[in-house]
Amino acid sequence: MKKSRKRTTFAMGACLMLAVSAQAATYEFTSGEGFTNGALAGQAGWSGDNENTVNTNDGGSVLFPAAAAWRSNYAADSFDSANNRFTAAADLSWVEAATNGGNDVASIQIQGGGNSIRGYITRVQKKNPEGHSVLYALNIKNSLDQAWEYENVSQSVFGVNDVDDFETDPMHLSMTLERGASSNEWAYTLSVSNRVSGDTVEVSGVDKTSSSNFYAAASYVAGINSSRDDSTSGCSNRMVHAFYFDATYVAPPGPTIVRWGTAGGDVNIVTNGTQDFVPYPAYTAYGDNRECNPIIGTNYYADATDRSPVFNHAGSNGSNTKSVTEDGSGDFIASAKNQLAYRKIVTWENFLVDNHTLDSLAVETRRSANKGDDYSYFRWIIKKGTGEWFASAEVPTTAGFALYEENDPAAISWYSFNPYQQIDNVTFASNSTAITMDDVFVVGTFSSFTNSDGGYCALQTRYFEATANPGQVSETLLQWGDTGGDTNLVSATQQFVDRGTSDIENYTGGTTSTPPIGVDYYPDNTDRSPVINAAVNLKWANTIGIGDGDDSIYYAHNNANLEGMFVWEDWTQDPAEVVALSMEIKRSGTGNSNTVVRFLVENNVGDWFASEPLEVTTKDAYTSVVGNAGGMTWFEFTPMNSKVVGFGAVASPAMTNIVSAGYYVQAQGPGAWNAVNTRLFRVSGYAESTEPPASSYEIWAALKGLTPGVNDGKADHADSDTLNNWGEYVFGGDPLDGGNIGSQPVLGAGAGEYVCYLIGDDAVRAVVKATDNLTMPNWQPIATNDVSATDGVLGAYTNAVDTSGGKLFLKLEVE
Known part of the structure; x- marks a missing residue:
């Protein structure tokens, strides 16, 4: 019977973090694309054998010959070798006919340097029609004709049966090759999918070897083979x-910053039996920098060695396992x-490499229950240098260990949260926040289960890994106190x-409210900012101090309204830009019904600004308040004068040229004891540097x-x-691999074009020079390529060249 065909453009490739000269093409062999009935070769630039023929009458298709074997055609478009991920794919169908034989049905291939890598479907057993089930296989062979993979596939995947249905559903065969950093090294993914049922079989592998010609090819083409x-x-x-293909560049993963355990399990982590956490019972609220x-x-x-044994942990119950x-x-x-319910958080705060632009996350985890388990999940969590915490959406977990990977954490949704409380009380923002993956200092997971029968249930992790690249990192610019006190x-x-005195009711810049620094106050103030300038609305003698x-820092009295501002003018590092402000604050007393804080900044021309009000929700316990300087709403602010402060219109202050920072606090209630304590105030951002x-x-x-200092100079080799x-950098090569010199210039003599590929760095200038002889050359510049991009991505630069003369010699000089 005739199968219905659904023609759909198939999305190729993956979500990429970085792409260069991305190329993609789709052919459906229709008359609208300029195809006509007859040999595919010669149409729309396709090359190769004549036996594969186009039929536009059925909506567009190419028919493989019945009696001829190994007939290939290649699309005119070529893959730019500046890319490192190449995908070719085809939508296929066929009819099971003979009851004997058993060999290749169809192939897709990528060719470069005169060699090909081929992905194909094989019919292994053939007893249909009227025989038993047919078995297929998914295969891939390298350019040395060596098998990389062989995977059996049931005939049911193809939508055929043993009785009366021998025509396959529309099938999608896809092959992706990714060039490795080492010579002749490739990773691959080969898959076949049923367009109707969605059934898919996929195989993949890494560290596979190709011929050197294929690896070092200047360009690649893709095509089909009968x-x-x-x-x-x-x-x-x-x-x-x-038929489809695309080419993209995928940045290699960054170095590993955290690794605990091994994917698949490591049996050498503990010996002599299970080892309890220290301390035990464990913490039930999260705190920084704990082992x-x-x-x-x-x-x-x-x-x-190369592992991260130190982790931080808190659970909603400190005992049991x-x-x-x-x-x-x-x-x-x-x-x-x-x-009935249990939650826990595990983090790693010590990185193996001092890189903080997060590149990937991986965890192998499970939940294990003696009785029922209604629902279990984990969230990826990170802490940025600003002090802000973010968690991903929930990822459901299973009863068996499963590997979960996130290779583009910047692309997923992140939700702010505060871990510094009893773990059972942790909540996550309902709306996601757009964040970058730079300035990440803590990574880990937050896990949870609910269990309606209250039986024993465990959250278990046997592998965690994170990778990161270098990037801009925020620093502490000002700090009073410390996390946790x-x-x-x-x-x-x-x-x-x-x-x-009345002086404390007025803010005056350049004055000091704190006691003298010495034995009794802040004896060790290394990398700290002990001097505070304060103004409050109550001047009684014992209401304010340390x-x-x-x-x-305490401010307390039997009063229904306490208002005060606490400001620091001395910085541990001169600020180039303020990124975040944070504090740990506690409200207490029967007279304290509600408390709000606003962060304050003053710029170098004396303009003051106050953030939006931030409510202190927790009472009788310290809570962390964090503000992203670029993400908060700011208002014009008038410092306290005669016990009164002023809040004005919404403003958009630049967070550069900040000279003072602090906070305003207002604590209100019925008039009984009303107290506010602050044990930490911190400002983070980017410091002015004396080094470029x-x-x-x-x-x-x-x-x-x-x-550094050994072989990292531009002129080093x-x-x-x-x-x-420098040449390796400019052309996208590898300075430690003699077989990888990147993408070299290409001359299209017929077209009169000289194409060079240059790194996206606006410090690069490439000058094309020409001469008509090499005996006494007179090199003259004929084109200049000034790179304006700053994205670190290779780009193509085309230069017109006059090739009408008898001889012409070209060279490219890179500055």
Whole structure:
């Protein structure tokens, strides 16, 4: 019976972080595209054999010959070798005909340097029609005619049966090749999909070897191949209904910054039995810079080379299972409790490499329950240098270990949250926030299960890995106190100066409200900002100071309305740009019904600005308040004068040229004891530097593994090929691989075009020079290419060249 055909343009390639000279083409072999009935070769630039024929009458198709084998055609478009990921695909169909044979049905292939890599479908068993089930296979062979993969595929995937349906559904065969960093190294993905049912079989592999000619080819073409003839394959009416290809550049993953365990399991993490977390019972609220793992040594991560044994943890219950569990299929981090719901957070704060632009995340995790489990999930979580925390959407988990990977974290949705509280109370913003993946300092997961019968349920992780690239990193520009508190700030409670006088009711720049720095106040103030300038609306003697115990800035009284502003004018580093402000604050007392804070900044011309009000929701416990300087709404602000502050119109202050920063607080209630304590205030951002920022070349040299001061200079020649380091950089080569010199200039003599490929760096200039002899050359510039792009991506630059003369010699000089 005749199958209905659904013609759909198939989306090729993946979501890419970085692309260069991206190319794509689709052919449906229709009259609208200029095709006519007859041989495919010679139409629309297609080359190759004449036996594969176009039929436009059925909406467009190419029919493979019944009696001829190995008939190939290639599309006119070529893949630019500046790309490193190439995909060819075809929509196919055929009819199972013969009852004997068993061989290739159809192929797609990518050719370069005179060699091809071929992905194809084979009919392995052929007893149909009227026989038993036919078995197919998915195959890929390299340019050395060596098999990379062979995977059996049931005939049901193709939509045929054993009785009366021998014509396949429309099938989509796709092959993607990704060039590796090492010579002749490739990764691949080969798949076949049923357009009707959606059934898909996919195989993939890495570290596969091709011929050197194929790897180093200047360009690639893609096409179709009839493979065997009808009688050998046992099929007829083998048709191609559409052909697709694309080429893109995918940036290589950054270095690993965190790795705990191994995908598939590592049985050597713990020895001598399961090892409990330290401390145990475990924390039930999250705090920064804590080491919660078992003690590193003989029994836990005895060999931690290139691993991240130190992790931070908090769970909604501190007892029961909190351990790294020894297991024959792979040791794992276990956090569990027999209760109706359980949540936990695991993070890594210490990176193997000082890179902070997040590139990828991977985790292998599961939930394990003795009884029922209604729902379990995890979220990726990160903390940025600004102090802000973000979590991904929920990712459901299963009863068996499964690998979850996120290779483009910038492309997913992120939601702000605050982990500094009891884990059961953590909530996530309902609306996502657009963020970049730079300035990431903490990575991990937040996991949860609900269990209606209250039985034992565990959240287990046996592998976590994150990679990152170099990038801009924020720094602490101003800090008073510390995360979680610093109990060494005062030896006894210290009062602010001017307390009890009218001076404390007026803000005056350049004055000091804190006690003298010394033995009794901030004896060790290295990298800290101890001097505070304050103004408050109540001047009683004991209402404001630095309290002993939790060593915090306190402001308290039996009053229904406390207002104050606390400002720092001394910075630990001169700020070039303020990125975030944060604090840890506590409200308390029966007279405190609500408290709001606003961050404050003053620029170098004396203009003041206050952020939107930020409510302190938690009472009698410290909570973290974080503000993204670029993401908050700001208002004009008038500092306190005679106990009154002023908030004006919405403003858009630049976060550069900031000279003062602080916060305004208002605590209100019925008139009983009303108190506000602050144990941390921090400003982060980018500091002014006496050194110029790293150039694009210097960042590239570091990423490529060149050694500073040894072989990373532009004129150095680390791999002793035909290009020095600067040439490798400009043309997209590899300075440590003598077989990879990037994309070299190409002369199209017939077209009179000289095309060169240059890195996206506006410091690059390439001059094309010509001469008519090499005996006494007189090189003259004929074209100049000034790169304006700054994206680090190779771009093509076409130069017109007069090739009408008898001889012409060209060279490209790069500055």
